Amino acid sequence: GNSVTQMEGPVTLSEEAFLTINCTYTATGYPSLFWYVQYPGEGLQLLLKATKADDKGSNKGFEATYRKETTSFHLEKGSVQVSDSAVYFCALSGQGGSEKLVFGKGTKLTVNP
Amino acid sequence: NAGVTQTPKFRVLKTGQSMTLLCAQDMNHEYMYWYRQDPGMGLRLIHYSVGEGTTAKGEVPDGYNVSRLKKQNFLLGLESAAPSQTSVYFCASYPGPTTKRDTQYFGPGTRLTVL
Numbered sequence: 001g002n003s004v005t006q007m008e009g010p011v012t013l014s015e016e017a018f019l020t021i022n023c024t025y026t027a028t029g030y031p032s033l034f035w036y037v038q039y040p041g042e043g044l045q046l047l048l049k050a051t052k053a054d055d056k057g058s059n060k061g062f063e064a065t066y067r068k069e070t071t072s073f074h075l076e077k078g079s080v081q082v083s084d085s086a087v088y089f090c091a092l093s094g095q096g097g098s099e100k101l102v103f104g105k106g107t108k109l110t111v112n113p
Numbered sequence: 114n115a116g117v118t119q120t121p122k123f124r125v126l127k128t129g130q131s132m133t134l135l136c137a138q139d140m141n142h143e144y145m146y147w148y149r150q151d152p153g154m155g156l157r158l159i160h161y162s163v164g165e166g167t168t169a170k171g172e173v174p175d176g177y178n179v180s181r182l183k184k185q186n187f188l189l190g191l192e193s194a195a196p197s198q199t200s201v202y203f204c205a206s207y208p209g210p211t212t213k214r215d216t217q218y219f220g221p222g223t224r225l226t227v228l
Contacts, residue, residue: 032215034216041221042221043205043222099144099210101217103155
């Protein structure tokens with residue numbers, strides 16, 4: 001079945017550091033890939049997504065590229081801020097849309113001033 | 114729009130007690146979901162619904178029941194709570210695959226503790 005593996009946390013960085021959170025997936029067909037973010041005390045919200053190979057999703061300075069050859073969707077940001085402290089989830093869905101999402105275990109990011 | 118709301122926000126139960134969690138959405142979405150979030154486990158799907166009057170099992174359905182009598186509401190029931198059901202529960206809704214906003218929308222969560 002479909003599955004998502006993302007790097008174990010927690011990750012602690014200083015402000016303005018470079019961020020990478022690794023995500024790899026196993027899926028049949030051509031899934032869509034997502035990054036969701038969960039700020040403290042809140043529900044998840046979509047950060048970015050990519051629906052086909054070589055697509056790059058981007059939002060709020062975060063980027064991730066759909067790499068079919070390496071089955072990866074790594075999240076990157078060039079300069080993190082304290083306000084980026086949150087839990088980040090990689091997820092995939094089957095072909096067609098977001099009806100059934102499979103989530104990774106989440107990576108907690110803490111950014112210190 | 115309020116989006117997706119969940120009631121209650123917090124609850125403490127004793128083993129064997131029952132309760133119902135309410136999820137409401139005002140976006141006219143067809144699909145609704147219940148997830149549980151446990152440390153180190155990510156989100157796991159409990160039950161979901163693809164329309165009013167329909168329900169289906171997800172990855173971890175045992176010990177839970179659901180109902181979708183109205184399109185805007187999705188109820189999650191625990192008939193006899195167990196400590197293993199201590200978790201944070203999230204509801205989500207989704208408009209459908211043919212819409213532009215192809216994402217699930219999440220509620221703020223309900224933190225449930227079973228003693």
